[in-house]
Amino acid sequence: MSAELDELYQSIILDQNRRPQNFHKMEDASGHADGLNPMCGDQVTVWVKVEGDKLVDVSFVGQGCSISKASASLMTAAVKGKTKAEAEQLYEDFHALVTGKSDGAHLGRLKAFGGVSRFPLRVKCASLAWHAMKAALESGEGTVSTEPHAP
Amino acid sequence: MSVRGEAASGAALVPRADFPLLAGDPDLVYLDSAATSQKPMVVLDAIREYYTTSNANPHRGAYRLSGAATEAYHSSRERVARFLGVADADTLIFTRGTTESLNLLATAWGRANVKAGDRIVVTRMEHHANFVPWQQLALSVGAEFKIAELAADGSLDMAQLAKLVTSNTKVVAFAHVSNALGTVNDVKGIVAIAKKVGALAVCDGAQAVPHLSVGIDALGVDAYAFSGHKMLGPMGIGGVVVRRELLEAMPPYQMGGDMISRVGDDRTTWNVLPHKFEAGTPNVEGAVGLAAAVAYLEGVGMAAVHKHETALGVLAAEKLAAIEGVRVLPSGAARSNGVVSFVVDGVHPHDLSQILDAEEICVRAGHHCAQPLMRSLDLAATTRASFYLYNSVADVERLVAAVGGARKRMGY
Numbered sequence: 001m002s003a004e005l006d007e008l009y010q011s012i013i014l015d016q017n018r019r020p021q022n023f024h025k026m027e028d029a030s031g032h033a034d035g036l037n038p039m040c041g042d043q044v045t046v047w048v049k050v051e052g053d054k055l056v057d058v059s060f061v062g063q064g065c066s067i068s069k070a071s072a073s074l075m076t077a078a079v080k081g082k083t084k085a086e087a088e089q090l091y092e093d094f095h096a097l098v099t100g101k102s103d104g105a106h107l108g109r110l111k112a113f114g115g116v117s118r119f120p121l122r123v124k125c126a127s128l129a130w131h132a133m134k135a136a137l138e139s140g141e142g143t144v145s146t147e148p149h150a151p
Numbered sequence: 152m153s154v155r156g157e158a159a160s161g162a163a164l165v166p167r168a169d170f171p172l173l174a175g176d177p178d179l180v181y182l183d184s185a186a187t188s189q190k191p192m193v194v195l196d197a198i199r200e201y202y203t204t205s206n207a208n209p210h211r212g213a214y215r216l217s218g219a220a221t222e223a224y225h226s227s228r229e230r231v232a233r234f235l236g237v238a239d240a241d242t243l244i245f246t247r248g249t250t251e252s253l254n255l256l257a258t259a260w261g262r263a264n265v266k267a268g269d270r271i272v273v274t275r276m277e278h279h280a281n282f283v284p285w286q287q288l289a290l291s292v293g294a295e296f297k298i299a300e301l302a303a304d305g306s307l308d309m310a311q312l313a314k315l316v317t318s319n320t321k322v323v324a325f326a327h328v329s330n331a332l333g334t335v336n337d338v339k340g341i342v343a344i345a346k347k348v349g350a351l352a353v354c355d356g357a358q359a360v361p362h363l364s365v366g367i368d369a370l371g372v373d374a375y376a377f378s379g380h381k382m383l384g385p386m387g388i389g390g391v392v393v394r395r396e397l398l399e400a401m402p403p404y405q406m407g408g409d410m411i412s413r414v415g416d417d418r419t420t421w422n423v424l425p426h427k428f429e430a431g432t433p434n435v436e437g438a439v440g441l442a443a444a445v446a447y448l449e450g451v452g453m454a455a456v457h458k459h460e461t462a463l464g465v466l467a468a469e470k471l472a473a474i475e476g477v478r479v480l481p482s483g484a485a486r487s488n489g490v491v492s493f494v495v496d497g498v499h500p501h502d503l504s505q506i507l508d509a510e511e512i513c514v515r516a517g518h519h520c521a522q523p524l525m526r527s528l529d530l531a532a533t534t535r536a537s538f539y540l541y542n543s544v545a546d547v548e549r550l551v552a553a554v555g556g557a558r559k560r561m562g563y
Contacts, residue, residue: 005509009502014562018497040501041518041531063531065501066561125501 007115008122009066016070021077022059034143035062035132037124042068046076046132053083055137060129067113067122072129074109084137091130098126161544164459165451170541171195180512180546185330185358185490185537187380190444194383197443198436208432210409224435227442228425234445235377236366237392241424244398245390245438249357250280252376252391253324255428256353257284259404260374260397261322264351267293270320272350274299274307274336275527276329279520281355281376285324294321298523305332305481313344320350327359327375331519331535333464333490334483335359342371351397357381357389361539362460362488364453367392379437384444388437398424405430456540460489463538463547467491470551476558480533489538492519495554498561500534506560510553 026032026047035044044062048055058076062069075094079087090107097104100117104110116126131144167173169191173181181189201223207214209221232240246252261284265271271285275298289296299312307325316323323345328335338354345352354372359365361382367375374397378389403410403421407430412420421427448456468491472479476496482488495503500516507514515535518525525531536550 002509005506008505009560011562018562040516041522041525042501043531065499067502069499119505122501122505 004115004118008119010112010115012074012109012112013066013070016073017066020060020069020073022080023061023073024059025061026057026059029057029059031136031139033132033135033139035128035135036143036145037064037068037128038145039124040065042125042128044068044072044129044132046072046129046136048133048136050084050137053085055079055082055084055087058133060132062129064128065125067116067125068128071113071126074112075129075133078108078110079133087137088134091134094130095127098123163543164455164540165191167541169193169447173541176511178511180510180542180549182536182538182542182546182550183513183515184361184381184539184542185535186515187386188361188383188539189541190385190440191383191447193447194385194440194443198385198440201436201439206435209435210426220435224433224438227435227438230442231390231438231445232392234449235360235375235392236364236368238368239395242395242398243390243392244425244428245388245433246376247387247434248378248380248389249278249355249376250378252374252389253280253353253355254284255391255404256351256374256376256393257288259428260351260401261285261288262292263401265289265292265294265321268295268319270295270297270315270317271322271324272297272299272312272315272320273324274312274326275301276305276307276332276334276521276524277324277326278330278355278357279522280357281324281326281353282523285322295319299325301334301524301527303481304484305329305334306483307334307336307341309337309340309344312341316344316348316350318348320345320348322351322353324353325355327354327356327365328362328488328490329482329521329524330358330490331521331524331533332480332482332492333358333486333488335487338370338372346371358488358490361448362453363457373397379441379444382441382444383447384441385437388434388441395424398428403427403430407431409433451540457488459540460538460542461487463542463544464489464491466544467536467538467547467550468493470547471554474551474555476563477554480528489542490535491537492533492535493554494530494533495557497563498557500532502561503534503554503557506557507550507553510549512550512553514550 029047032047042064049057096102098116205219207216207220342352356377360377374393376391380386410430480492504516
């Protein structure tokens with residue numbers, strides 16, 4: 001169990017949790033969305049700035065566990081500068097990684113979240129900001145929830 | 152039941168062997184009894200016994216077996232009512248639990264008695280089950296909805312409550328014991344405030360009945376709700392005790408079989424208590440299991456249960472507070488039960504519970520279904536350890552040691 005815990009809490013995740021990147025509001029965003037996990041009360045807001053087809057800036061604020069915060073932080077770094085299509089592909093690839101459907105060999109630093117797949121209850125934590133980012137790209141604004149039928 | 156240990160020795164109050172889940176995993180430290188308790192073998196045996204000897208639909212068949220099921224259900228109600236200090240057993244309505252009990256009151260009594268311009272008062276420490284039904288009732292009829300705040304020590308601000316309970320107040324809904332903080336409220340004091348204006352005093356006893364000798368009749372409340380699964384009984388059974396005059400005057404909650412007296416083409420009359428409020432085939436298995444649970448608790452003695460878990464709660468709070476970066480939330484003027492809520496600087500409760508889980512320690516992390524309270528404390532979540540009769544000083548020590556290593560584990 002402890003080895004699995006070491007795999008979950010890799011040092012890059014602990015570092016990103018303590019010192020998250022792009023952790024601020026964005027005044028000139030083209031879209032934003034809130035992510036809520038009503039089971040634990042965690043919440044995140046993700047801002048995106050799209051120019052043409054390109055995601056030129058991404059930021060987030062919120063409160064949550066180390067997994068959700070580190071995931072949001074590394075997500076902003078990973079999708080910045082990508083096209084919308086590339087960002088959405090990353091979303092799919094990341095989801096496959098944390099649900100154990102892929103080893104994420106091509107995902108660079110995001111690969112650190114591979115340990116999440118051993119803890120099914122934490123998949124929602126890792127995915128929260130990604131859902132919000134996708135919603136912000138798709139609709140410009142909104143709220144997404146980890147619970148499909150939550151209020 | 153086997154021989155009981157003494158709390159003073161640091162041992163559990165009851166043998167671990169009485170609880171098959173705990174006996175099957177000797178290293179497990181179960182500290183989430185405020186969410187649900189583990190079940191003793193005698194409860195599981197009673198349920199099995201019912202299904203193997205007496206199962207039929209009660210109140211229906213004229214055959215002997217149906218009579219046995221009816222008797223099992225009826226005698227369970229009497230047994231549970233006696234445990235609760237309720238003389239009139241037919242005023243104990245069996246429900247799925249506290250949540251359904253409170254919804255029954257807010258719906259059946261509330262819709263008939265609360266009008267536009269009336270006021271409903273709840274407290275800041277309510278579980279969502281005693282908050283949302285009243286908030287939504289107020290919204291739907293146009294009543295005022297007011298929240299009595301807490302003092303800095305986590306106790307209810309009784310002076311502010313008294314001011315909020317104005318002459319147009321129809322309901323004062325409050326917890327006997329807070330599930331998130333462990334605060335024990337002055338029930339009689341709150342009832343006195345409600346009675347001054349003729350408001351209904353509704354008490355959520357989900358966290359009290361498993362741990363205290365409650366004596367509902369003597370409290371003077373109009374309605375008192377509880378859950379069986381937090382007091383060694385099975386899930387899906389609980390109840391609400393309501394003053395007889397209120398039950399007789401209010402409309403039914405759900406309609407169907409069992410709750411009717413005569414069904415005409417145009418109108419229907421209701422059955423006598425308690426059946427008027429128990430539509431459909433009842434949860435006989437649950438009632439039988441709950442009766443076995445209260446018999447077990449009485450065998451131990453509720454005074455001993457309360458003393459034991461309070462000793463563990465006080466010890467845990469003291470030892471946790473001594474760890475660097477740990478803040479234990481206040482629980483009223485003096486801690487008097489086994490609920491200990493705390494936060495660890497820099498370590499999110501979700502991460503903490505994951506770290507504890509790796510050492511087979513089960514605690515609750517989250518908002519404890521008390522978001523209005525969490526907002527007022529400016530916290531998204533806390534970690535809660537809750538102790539019961541099967542916990543020991545060794546469990547406290549395991550918890551404290553694991554929490555002590557958590558900040559380092561998270562890179563601080």
